[in-house]
Amino acid sequence: MRIVVPAGGIGGARFLRGLRAVLGTDASTEERTTDSSITVIGNTGDDITLFGLRICPDLDTVMYTLGGGINEEQGWGRTDESFTVKEELAAYGMKPTWFGLGDRDTATHIVRAQMLAAGYPLSAVTEALCDRWRPGVRLLPMTDDQVETHVVVDDGQGRRAIHFQEWWIRHRAALPAEQIVSVGAEKAEPGPGVLAAIAEADAVILPPSNPVVSVGSILNVPGIREAMAAKTVVGVSPIIGGAPVRGMADACLSAIGVETTAGAVAEHLGSDLLDGWLVDEADAGTGVEGVEVRSRPLYMSDPAATEAIARAAVDLAVELAEGREDRG
């Protein structure tokens, strides 16, 4: 079974760990124990250049999480991390100081910056970095072009657009967002292998990533949404009982005028894209026209729970794909 997963950071990465277990890929040997494969289309809209380094938070979170290097407690960054470089940069008066640049993480960014400067596209850089981490999935950036999510805010001194990371980390998404823009998206092309992976996939599974700035950014790259819509697509709601499972997705949703409910997110994603939608038991009864909605526990409280959610998504995808074939 070939599955494509458009993923953001923490939620997507954790879900992927469950999905990898379901599909029987052993991360430690990287040998597939089944014929299944997972291709992850990573969000690069959160990427930012700081101190001459290109930082790809979502790609790295997926890579570290699946490669065993993640700080489990916080969900992002490296385990056993230190912040000496960051402190020293601050001592030189370098800005910004709000970005949590760890020492281990810095090495990743140095490798990436050097390869990018040498002319390698981000997809090749990501593949090289994954040579070390062996995540057990194929990790493809959504695009090799520069797409950055910017947020239009009004902090009382007038409206201005700031980088998503500044809004998310520095302002903790507390500054009301008037608009969220994928700068560069309209001219971006899907990264190498992205459309082919979708075309060859048996199903697309949307993990419980931020529907606006993670999954949404990926869908904003021309061609990706259309390619996915031609496939069986099952999504896992990132909203449970009217609140994000984690993170501040509600702030993103309200910026684009979408209610923070499992049903509203599914409708926002659209029945042209979605075939199935998993919601939490708390949201049982949610109905979305043209979408098969199922309810089950959706809290990824431990690896077993996460694996069960992934299995439910795969099962629903198989069921809906078979129905499609029957109808076809």
Place this chain on the structure above:
Amino acid sequence: MRIVVPAGGIGGARFLRGLRAVLGTDASTEERTTDSSITVIGNTGDDITLFGLRICPDLDTVMYTLGGGINEEQGWGRTDESFTVKEELAAYGMKPTWFGLGDRDTATHIVRAQMLAAGYPLSAVTEALCDRWRPGVRLLPMTDDQVETHVVVDDGQGRRAIHFQEWWIRHRAALPAEQIVSVGAEKAEPGPGVLAAIAEADAVILPPSNPVVSVGSILNVPGIREAMAAKTVVGVSPIIGGAPVRGMADACLSAIGVETTAGAVAEHLGSDLLDGWLVDEADAGTGVEGVEVRSRPLYMSDPAATEAIARAAVDLAVELAEGREDRG
């Protein structure tokens, strides 16, 4: 009194600390307690680009030593240093692995690389870095142009030129050097302020830095040697009793066919440049034609000893300058 000091790394930096004490510049307040000033012309021939970072070992050693950030025991690098970035780069398979890139140090190189990429010359970068370190001297790179010391070696697989750092650190200068070349020197121009500082100086003092790859590199920049030769120049021998005070200057001297003795080094520097030459008591009796040679203890064993050596150099410079005036 205005003194110019062409300096390399460890030996030069320690001597400068003594000289700063003699001339009464208080490093903690950076207020001069006398009218004296020290301009350091820093060797940039050891500079190397690794991992996209521009590393200036001698400038940094001077800056850290005079700014209170040096690892006193080893003489180079930052105190309380860690090597997480280096370990992580190695884990990605990045080469070389022989360079001792510390985490605190990495921040310095990131700042420098970013400013250079933005178009600032090295002299401006150095000034910006010194804003933090406040070394109590004016630190000028010998040139803003790229000059790199390469060493021609024959490791049995044929002759080849390697970067000085590779020879010095990776091979511990044990690979016999056939030639030492300042690549780019012939086209380099003295950095901004260098010739003016020499012209305005009351004396030039050569610290006990490596005479070939530190002081020698600086003298190789067209115009610097000539400007210094017009001044009273007093040198402190880096060779005591036929051996370098520290480091592996003997390997450099034999590469250029100069004996490792205090007298041979003075003759190599030349009586057109040198007016006075301080040698250790062990080398009392050393005679160099056209150069006033004095002997005294030259081991910089502690701050007081170092200060006394610096005072002796200043005193000799004053004495010789007065003699010059009398003759003039």
